[in-house]
Amino acid sequence: EPEVTQTPSHQVTQMGQEVILRCVPISNHLYFYWYRQILGQKVEFLVSFYNNEISEKSEIFDDQFSVERPDGSNFTLKIRSTKLEDSAMYFCASSEPRGSRPQHFGDGTRLSIL
């Protein structure tokens, strides 16, 4: 069964550095999402992306964050000038283009900011 893959599985970065989290969505999916889960807390929506543009973003997704689909397969989340509070599990998800379809999640990238 096709899967959403995320790399790396764990990223350790110094505070203030930039980090790029990578995702390869399922190939025929056209809707892409990033979510964040701080340790011990619930999953939170960050951003949705469709047709090469952001379709919705949360209040968390400020100017520090950006998303990009640099080619036909990758979907990236960039965090500029990371802060300690950016430490979390980041999940990518994708869904089919037809109507309201279930989202398929990757296994997540654990980001640790030191």
Add this chain to the structure above:
Amino acid sequence: KNEVEQSPQNLTAQEGEFITINCSYSVGISALHWLQQHPGGGIVSLFMLSSGKKKHGRLIATINIQEKHSSLHITASHPRDSAVYICAVRYGKLIFGTGTRLQVFP
């Protein structure tokens, strides 16, 4: 603002027991998801439903739109069912509950 409440927060069961996890939400939605989060952190989508009932193996999900309530049932529970079960509602974006941690002991 849509709030998603799950109960119970923690649940322990003996193998073979029937499990019910509940989810309530506060405003109208287009769909509700049940997700399973493994101890390693990965998330698997179990069900997406907007009305009625769905069944997959030993898992059953129901939703009552009028009462803004959904339940996830696990029949003949097994230790491998141990995970966090998360309810998420589609209100434009997905809004997640805090999850129910289930432990099934042999």
